[in-house]
Amino acid sequence: MSDIQAKTEVEAVRREVARPFLSPINQRRWKNFKANRRGYWSLWIFIVLFVLSLFAEFIANDRPVLAYYKGEVLFPVTVDYPEEKFGGFLAVTDYRDPVIRDEIEANGWMIWPPIRYSYRTPNNEIPEAAPAKPSWLYNRETRCQRYPGGVDDPACTIGNWNWLGTDDQARDVLARVIYGFRISVLFGLILTAASALIGVSAGAIQGYFGGWTDLLFQRFIEIWSSVPVLYLILIIAAVLPPGFFILLGIMLLFSWVAFVGVVRAEFLRARNFEYVSAARALGVSNRTIIFRHLLPNAMVATLTFLPFILNGSITTLTSLDFLGFGLPPGSPSLGELLRQGQRNLNAPWLGITGFLSLSIMLSLLIFVGEAVRDAFDPRKTFK
């Protein structure tokens, strides 16, 4: 049975290849989406930023991207080389150490990423006590005063600038923003995708079968969604070490509920459509009816919701970080940056950076969400 089904699925895929990639209705939606210039450009800007942040290790890192040492090509970004390779004794090489740097430069060369700090690298040469201002606010003498060689020190280059200053532990803010953006978006995306998967399945089952299934599930959801999530996270944070996946898991426990309502309503409505009865009269199984006939209806509502849920997830993570119950200490996070800004009012670059990076990211997503919503609205006309 499943064999046959699998075979028919394969054939179905093969047949669909012959036709245009998007069905006419989706072509119309894509056109409508593009007609919303703001949303369209926001999508592109967001995609570019996100893809760049995925390669954060090649943009901001305390190791060179590529090194050549004694006739050997090294990839320090991806491979941990012990320091003894370069004549030291530590287990992991600190490439920013002047001794190691000089050793490698003498026997080969290094290619540094544009920003020579990772999110956890402290800058030991900041001209004044941390948090230090952005480097371009100092003149060359001040900027280089802590380097052993002063103005002539080879390390006092533009690669070692702190473009957005440092935080109160002398870590580079720009590097932390890049890594923080990545972790926020990834967290949001994974959480949204997982909640959509669970929420849509739960909504589909409730809506399609109705009756007692629906009734019991609904009562369960009512009780479940009245659990105070924040307190629960506090309690769990006290028991388990807070981490990316533990936070994700806890929030997933409660965030899937958001999808159930729309999907369930859509299924309740659509299961009485005549084409669903028609499919049933052909002997089509429940599973196929759900996937082939009903899910596409519900996906419209879900997709419209998605960008807003994504935004909500990011905001929740940020606020947890801000309160100190989020990601473990030292992780790059925008919430933690905001907290630093709040604590160090004398260093406005912290707060301003945190505010701008968050608001730009959230605005981009909201603009995309608006455009998606309009594209799926059949009554909306575009001029």
Next chain:
Amino acid sequence: MSETPLLSIRDLSVSFTQGDQETLAVDHVSFDIAKGETVALVGESGSGKSVTALSVLKLLPYPAASHPSGSILYKDTDLLSANETELRKVRGNEIAMIFQEPMTSLNPLHTIERQIGEILKLHRGLGDAAARERTLQLLNQVGIRDPEKRLDSFPHQLSGGQRQRVMIAMALANEPDLLIADEPTTALDVTVQAQILELLAKLRREKSMSMLFITHDLGIVRKVADRVCVMTKGEIVETGPTAEIFANPQHPYTRHLLAAEPKGKPPKANPDAETVMEGDDVKVWFPVKKGLLRRTVDYIKAVDGVNIRVCAGQTLGVVGESGSGKTTLGLALARMISSQGEIRFCGKNIDQLSFRQMRPHRRALQIVFQDPFGSLSPRMSVAEIIQEGLRIHEPGLSAEERDATVVDVLKEVGLDPETRFRYPHEFSGGQRQRIAIARAMVLKPRFVMLDEPTSALDMSVQAQVVDLLRDLQKRHNLAYLFISHDLKVVRALANNVIVMRAGKVVETGTAEQIFEAPQTDYTRALIAAAFNIEATHGGVVSE
């Protein structure tokens, strides 16, 4: 005709803009309505007749809709250039409108008193007591019994006919000079339709109103209209007094419309034919549950002890008003809902089979639904829709073989096989019904349940679909269970007929017996309403 017409539409065009596409829905249309005159606007769906009517009161979705040309003169004011305030004075006050679907045009959350009272208070400034008195008077006029009791009813507590009567009462509330009726009876049973038309004619005589009557049904036009305008593709192709148009149609399209009634005779009844579907004392009772423990206190007997037999190559017509249990009976026989009583299909008992066990039988037992717009999934191409059954019942077929089968069946139902990769919304109603028929036929069934397959279609398309069904029946020796409230179509297709009322069979016999010599008052009332559009009084049929 008086010298100055009450409403004069001159050179009116309506176009709709969607994206960069502009569609001209109404193309330079002109006609007049004199005082006290009824003008019928006749045409098939998509001919622009409703759009013309809606533009009189500027009810179109502006700015997507626009008027490139024309004027609408009502008592010498141009409504097209009137502003909202002026329009509001005219709307509902001097020109009133009745819509097709009485359920959706009444607010489900307001009582009848509030719905009608609202207009009276708005346009006349009546107080509560005065409005109530006038409402009662209006309800009396439109023939609602016990109007005092009905004042507090909500729309869902009324039957379709009663709802339409309330709509008419609302339209009459301010004694308009012109009533626009947009297919006011299309959603109603034939028996109720006859009553409503009678009521409209009576009210028009009493109040000397003018009426713009929009319909696709020429039978009604002949009954109610003084003059007829025939519309097709946004243009009026012929206009003239009703009698003249019917006696001597000039334009080929008018002739085509007049010739469109379903014709032809069903094959002769053959008592020796093999029985395909048989039901014994079939009952579908829906429990009525009450109280905390949801105990069953009563049953709604949708189908109550019906015996039925359908033979190969024959058609059994099931007729009756809406709510008489025709469709429920059909669904029970097709095992789409649970029922009691024995159901034998091709000699096998199928009434105890589960959904899964029914699967192998589904192939030979097909259903064609009423609404070709609802019964095709909008997200699947025609080929996918037709293939769906094949994938289940003939999983061994290769993609090429399946495709070949689809091409064959599309040819058989008279569609171009090249169109199989298109989506349903690109087809007209008649074409969609052909696709729905193809979906059933591709599995080579023996029994097909046809649930009002023609009632959502235009007249001329109805005739074509009936011809197609009869042709397919002859070719494949199919047994049809044909459910319809439209006796004209039933006469063209069925050799045996059962008449249902409130879940019970009131009369059964061959088509000739039923149509030529009906035995019960109910059947006679149905026939009078369907063929002569005459209302029968005395509570035989519903209101």
